Amino acid sequence: MFDFVLDGSSGTARAGTLTLPHGVVETPCFMPVGTRGAVRGLHPAEVERAGAQIILGNTYHLHLRPGEATVAAMGGLHRFSTWPRPMLTDSGGFQVFSLSAMRKLDEDGVDFVSHIDGSRRRLTAERAIEIQWQLGADIAMAFDHLAPGQSPRDQTTDAMQRTLRWLARSRRRHDELSAGHPERQTLWPIVQGGVYHDLRRASLDGILSEADWTGIAIGGLSVGESKPAMYAVLDELGPALPADRPRYLMGVGFPEDLVEGIARGVDLFDCVAATRNGRHASAWTADGKLNARGAGRQLEEGPVEDGCDCECCTRFSRAYVRHLFVAEEQLGQRLVSIHNIRFLIRLAETARARILDHNFTAWAAEWRARYFAKGLVR
């Protein structure tokens, strides 16, 4: 039920098929983020029509609202949200990072002060796993501690080693819960270690000695370090990762990061930028970023991106999309979110086709040249 088959490769880039309880995911693949059980602003049908094969949910946010008991009582996250395809839940580890101002960390876990009502919420490896089990996504993530990208070595080491200790506990609890239901959910570990290659390697060694995982995530990137540093970690880690397991680069990325990540053997990506930037009127195109509410678009007949097959571009003009943003109509945010999601998914689909053609490297070179030629679309 948790199967990964390599369909082909081109250099270090890979194409595969990941089989999960709720369906099949062809990789490389971009996974839209639906933190609170919805891809922000979008109808599940729109997410499906954008080509999404799998989406995320978040342990911390769904624990706060509506609470995992409610989700479980409503039949789990799939049924509750009516998303029929695979899902993955993040463990709340990212909130240890993003909500660092309102949490206290100790060896056993993390105390959060809810940003919603100020109540105290404690997350431990075991709790994060229990909540995810109740949410019922196909893939659960281990509870991890990621250090900011600029962290000194000692702090990064500390976070990486704690993540390994938490991993052992996450795995144990998940084994207990899934004992009678082995087909329900799988657990993936997260490689930490910041930009320090030896720490990354130590993290991976620890992970591989812990269990035979069905997939492995790389976390703690795109959190403040430079892009070359991020790509260097992927270069370093790639050959050491089990070839027959999917690799998930967490929280990444921008279009160029997908191309660079795929080139380095990454199979799965997720990122909030598609929807957040979409809400902020920033659209991705093959020629770079476009300000969808830019003053120059008032009379532009063409689509946000020429040739795009998304629900925004096949129907609406740039002039209309700009108008929606200026008038603060929600449809504008929704349309560009759809476009951006479709853009990344199409990018991954194209990459997959080129990998299967054994033509990925040349395609990636052309893609980079075009994407960065203008910088911003004027």
Add this chain to the structure above:
RNA sequence: GGUGGGGUGGCCGAGUGGCUAAUGGCAGCAGACUGUAAAUCUGCCGAGCUUCGCUCUACGUAGGUUCGAAUCCUACCCCCACCA
């Protein structure tokens, strides 16, 4: 006709002698955003320029007082309220 109040940058609206090209807010423009505390945040926003600065033109209009005026004085124009 009388009395009182008021006319400030695209709009609203502070400011009552120098620290004022003029607080705020809105509108406008640009940029940022990477496992979502984000429909958020930052910058610009009189004109022009060689834009960490310089030069013009500005607070209804025209004069005046003063070293110096959006701020004081005079006249005029316009708006509002009340009384005739």
